[in-house]
Amino acid sequence: TQLLEQSPQFLSIQEGENLTVYCNSSSVFSSLQWYRQEPGEGPVLLVTVVTGGEVKKLKRLTFQFGDARKDSSLHITAAQPGDTGLYLCAARTSGTYKYIFGTGTRLKVLA
Amino acid sequence: GAGVSQTPSNKVTEKGKYVELRCDPISGHTALYWYRQSLGQGPEFLIYFQGTGAADDSGLPNDRFFAVRPEGSVSTLKIQRTERGDSAVYLCASSLTGNSRLSYGYTFGSGTRLTVV
Numbered sequence: 001t002q003l004l005e006q007s008p009q010f011l012s013i014q015e016g017e018n019l020t021v022y023c024n025s026s027s028v029f030s031s032l033q034w035y036r037q038e039p040g041e042g043p044v045l046l047v048t049v050v051t052g053g054e055v056k057k058l059k060r061l062t063f064q065f066g067d068a069r070k071d072s073s074l075h076i077t078a079a080q081p082g083d084t085g086l087y088l089c090a091a092r093t094s095g096t097y098k099y100i101f102g103t104g105t106r107l108k109v110l111a
Numbered sequence: 112g113a114g115v116s117q118t119p120s121n122k123v124t125e126k127g128k129y130v131e132l133r134c135d136p137i138s139g140h141t142a143l144y145w146y147r148q149s150l151g152q153g154p155e156f157l158i159y160f161q162g163t164g165a166a167d168d169s170g171l172p173n174d175r176f177f178a179v180r181p182e183g184s185v186s187t188l189k190i191q192r193t194e195r196g197d198s199a200v201y202l203c204a205s206s207l208t209g210n211s212r213l214s215y216g217y218t219f220g221s222g223t224r225l226t227v228v
Contacts, residue, residue, distance in 0.1 A: 014212075033216060042115070042202050042219025043154070088153050098144065098167055099217065101153035 004102035023089035071103040115220035136205030
């Protein structure tokens with residue numbers, strides 16, 4: 001069973017700081033997605049990456065897929081209170097059609 | 112509809128009772144997924160429908176859990192003889208298609224919070 005480990009589990013930072021969260025596995029993935037979830041809501045898709053080494057940017061968020069397609073990182077520049085939430089990575093392996101979710105990183109950005 | 116709709120938003124039931132949770136996906140989305148999320152955890156896969164058929168039900172924890180999607184749109188997750196351990200948020204998601212090498216993102220509903228007392 002593939003496992004997606006996310007680190008850190010919890011992160012509390014001040015507004016304006018930079019941060020990076022990680023998503024790691026021993027499995028090779030055909031695609032990987034990042035979601036953000038707020039209390040009482042379902043996860044919302046941020047990005048999909050499919051190519052090893054791929055980097056995508058979404059405003060202050062930078063996503064990278066590892067060269068071997070086993071891991072990914074999410075970097076946030078100049079964090080804002082609105083970035084607070086649970087960040088989830090989800091991935092699927094070749095030949096499967098379902099995404100398996102990671103354990104999540106709970107981010108709190110203090111004003 | 113504009114988004115994925117799940118009803119009820121909250122359900123409290125007694126141990127041993129039967130419950131049904133409903134999911135109304137985005138119109139035109141052929142793939143539908145059910146996940147279960149416990150407090151502080153990521154969503155756990157339960158079952159995936161492509162059209163009317165269950166393409167992958169490997170995540171259903173036991174035979175008390177069953178899901179249907181008879182017309183390829185609305186889906187119902189059914190739980191028999193509920194146990195306290197079934198308490199969780201049940202999330203439904205849909206995507207344009209699941210049966211493809213291309214990766215389509217999921218649109219999630221807000222979930223049904225099930226509490227078994």
